[in-house]
Amino acid sequence: MNNPCFNIAAVERDTGLSKDVLRMWERRYGFPVPERDANGERSYPAAQVERLRLIKRLMDMGHRPGKLLAMPETDLASLAPRRPAPRSATGQDDGELAELLTLVKQHDAHGYQRAMQQRLARQGLQHFVQDTVAPLTRRVGEAWEDGSFEVFEEHLFTELTKRLLRQAIAALPGATRGPRILLTSVPDEVHVLGLLMAEALFALEGAECIPLGTQMPLLEIGRAANAHQADIVGLSFSVAFPQRRIPALMQDLRQLLPASVHLWAGGNGVQRLGSIEGVRLLTSLDDALGALAAWRAAAAG
Amino acid sequence: MNNPCFNIAAVERDTGLSKDVLRMWERRYGFPVPERDANGERSYPAAQVERLRLIKRLMDMGHRPGKLLAMPETDLASLAPRRPAPRSATGQDDGELAELLTLVKQHDAHGYQRAMQQRLARQGLQHFVQDTVAPLTRRVGEAWEDGSFEVFEEHLFTELTKRLLRQAIAALPGATRGPRILLTSVPDEVHVLGLLMAEALFALEGAECIPLGTQMPLLEIGRAANAHQADIVGLSFSVAFPQRRIPALMQDLRQLLPASVHLWAGGNGVQRLGSIEGVRLLTSLDDALGALAAWRAAAAG
C-alpha cells in the first residue's frame, strides 16, 4: 500500500483535533473510521484526514460538529464556499486589494512586498494601516474560510505583512511624548497582526509602545506592566478567540493591575462584546486613536 | 485555600508533559500526587508543578525519569544548578553580551535596540548573527532556566531581536541566484529566532528564502514546498522540543516531499540527534552554510 497513513498523534498534529475528540467522534458519530495497523492501532488514510481538516474548518466558521459529521461528503463540500457577499466594495481600491491577494495566491513574495512597499510610500503609514493592511487582513480571513486560501498561503501573507509593519514601525522616530503602552495578547491567542497595526498607529502618535509578542500569561502581564511602568495595557483578540472567555479574562487581569493603569482590548474578537467594567473596548482602529486622544486629554487635565 | 491549583490540561501546557505521562507517573512512581477537586479531577498544587518543571528540565539535560522521580526534593535541587561552566567565555565579548542582557533586564527597549543596531553595523550581518544573536539567545535560554529572567523579559528580548533580524533581512537585495529554501517549523514548535538566523545567513548567500512562520502542519509543508517549487525545506527545532519525536516526524515529512527536495533540520534541538535517513541535520549555523555550499556544488556538477 503506497497510500500514506497517519497514526492518531499525526492526525492530532495536522488537524488540531485532540486524540480524545477523534476517538469520541468515531464512537459517537461513526466518523472517522480509521483502519488498524498490525498492533491494532488506528491508522487514518489520507482521505479521512483531508475530510477532517475540512470539517475543522467548517467548525471554525460556526458549524456544529454533530451536523457536519452526519453529512455525506458531497453536502460537506457544498457548505464550504458559502460567502454571503457583504465584502467591503469600495470600487477601485477593492480591485487593488484583490491584486495584492492575487500576488500572495501566486506565491510571489517579492512582488507582494514590492507592491506593499509602494503602497506604504504612497499612502503613508497611517492610511496604509487603515486602508490597506486592515481590509487585506479581513479579506485573507474570508478567503481562508471559503477555502480559496491554503493554510500555508495565509502563513506567508502573515509573515510578509508582519515584516512590512515592523519595518515601518522601526523607521519611526523613537518618541517619548505619549503614554507608555504595553501591547500583548493572552495565552491561546496567537494572532499578532492586530497588535502590530495598533502599535503602528500609536507609535505614529508618539506613544511609547512596548511589544511583548503574543501569549503572555496574565500574571506575567501584571509583572510586565509594573516593571515597565506602563500607563496602558493593550490586548488584542482575534475572531478565532472564544468570545465568552473574554469578559472573565479581562476582569481577572483588571484585578492584577493597579487602578491607575488603563486596560484596553481591541481586535475583531471584541466587536460584538458588551461593555466590561474597567476596560476600554476598542471597536476599530479609529476608536483606538480616539482612546489615545482621550487618555492624553485626561492626563493633561 | 488561596493557593492556586492547576488542572491537568494546564499542567500539560506549563510543563510540556502530556496528560498520559502525568497519569502514568502518578500510577508508577507515586509522583505527582495531585489533590482532587469537587468532581474528582486532578488538581495540582503549584509546588508540584514547580517540581515537575524542574524534572522536565533535568530530563532535557539527559537524566532519566525513573531516577528523578524516586529522588527526594533536596537531591533534585542539587542536580539543578549544574551549569557546567562552558559558557562561551571569550573575554571581552562575553562582557559586551552581558551588557546587552542587562539592558533587557532593565527593560530598556530603546537602549537595547540602539546597542544592537550599533553592533550590527560594526559586525556586519553574518558576524552579527553568529557572534551576537546566537550566543545571546543561548544566554537568555540559560537565564530563563535558572530563573534570573522573567517570562515577560524573555518575550521582550525575543520580540525586539526578531525585529532587528527581520529588518536586516529586508534590507538585503532580493537575490535569485541560489536555491529556493522554504523555512518553517512543525506544530508545537513556536520558537522562531533560529529560523530567522538561518534565513539571514542564507539570504546573505543569495538564496531565496520563503519564510512561513512557525507551526505548519506537515501536510501543509508538503503543499507549500510543491506550490513554491522549493529546492530545500528547512525546519527548526528548539531545545524545548521533545527530541524523541523528531526522527519519526522527519521521516513522515520526508515521505510527503518529492525525493528531489532536500530536507534540512537545524536548531539546538537537533544537536544530540543521531542521523536520520534522507535528512541533513544542521549542527550549527556554520554547518548550515556548509550545507548550502554543498547543495550548490551538487547542483552545478
Next chain:
DNA sequence: CTTCAAGTTTTGTCCTAGACAAATTGGACG
C-alpha cells in the same frame, strides 16, 4: 416582536486500568 430565563441536547475533556513496542541499560561473551 424582542428579551430573558429555564430546560434540553450536544460536545469536549477527564477518568481508570491494561497492553505493548521502542528505547535504554546491564551483563555475558568473544
Next chain:
DNA sequence: CGTCCAATTTGTCTAGGACAAAACTTGAAG
C-alpha cells in the same frame, strides 16, 4: 575493549464510562 542479547524502563495507545460546560430551544413576560 567491543558486540550482542536479554531485562528493564518508559511513553503511547486502547476501551468505555462519566460529567460539566457550552449551545441551542422553548416558553413566558415585557
